[in-house]
Amino acid sequence: MASTPPPLMKKHSQTDLVSRLKSRKVLGVGGEDDDGEVHRSKISQMLGNEMKFAVREPIGLRLWLLISAVLFTSTSLMALAFPSQLYEIIFEITTSRISIRLYGGALLCISLILWNGFYTAEKVIIQWTLLTEACYFGVQFLVTSITLLEMGTLSNGAIVLLLSETFFLFVTLSYYHHLGRRSKKI
Numbered sequence: 001m002a003s004t005p006p007p008l009m010k011k012h013s014q015t016d017l018v019s020r021l022k023s024r025k026v027l028g029v030g031g032e033d034d035d036g037e038v039h040r041s042k043i044s045q046m047l048g049n050e051m052k053f054a055v056r057e058p059i060g061l062r063l064w065l066l067i068s069a070v071l072f073t074s075t076s077l078m079a080l081a082f083p084s085q086l087y088e089i090i091f092e093i094t095t096s097r098i099s100i101r102l103y104g105g106a107l108l109c110i111s112l113i114l115w116n117g118f119y120t121a122e123k124v125i126i127q128w129t130l131l132t133e134a135c136y137f138g139v140q141f142l143v144t145s146i147t148l149l150e151m152g153t154l155s156n157g158a159i160v161l162l163l164s165e166t167f168f169l170f171v172t173l174s175y176y177h178h179l180g181r182r183s184k185k186i
Contacts, residue, residue: 057126058175058179061126062118064171064172064175065114065118065129068114068133068168068172069111069117072108073111073115075104076104076106076107076111077104079100079103083098086100110132110136113129114132114133117129117130123179127176127179127180130172130176131176133172134169134172134173137165137168137169137172138169141165141166144158144165145162
């Protein structure tokens with residue numbers, strides 16, 4: 001009589017802990033790497049730990065981005081809807097409506113960039129958003145100063161505008177500088 005071999009049983013590697021451990025060892029996951037990080041999968045090992053890229057945001061950055069986005073949006077809508085009144089408030093003279101409306105359109109574009117920076121978590125996008133805002137305030141300060149020198153008059157609205165541009169430029173550049181620093185490893 002010939003003996004029949006027992007039926008082959010399929011091994012469930014998901015429930016077999018030794019088999020899983022061997023598989024993970026072959027893949028090179030589960031253990032610590034040179035940086036002391038434990039990777040749970042080969043994909044996370046290859047792509048890196050996303051916590052390395054997490055941004056340590058300065059206090060008040062999100063509030064600053066929100067305030068900037070709201071101010072740019074409201075000023076741009078005011079320049080598009082009421083161009084004569086906006087210019088008269090600052091320079092106390094009247095001018096062409098088309099130039100103020102173009103200014104309002106440009107501000108609206110910058111406000112869209114600021115809203116994008118407010119809703120993102122990526123450090124590079126936030127830095128470019130702050131740099132865009134700083135460049136705007138720097139150019140606006142220069143243009144306003146040169147215009148006031150050419151006109152030879154200085155109104156209260158223009159003084160407030162120059163002071164606010166300087167303040168906004170300082171705050172934006174300080175956030176940009178703080179965000180650009182490398183964080184210390186703990």
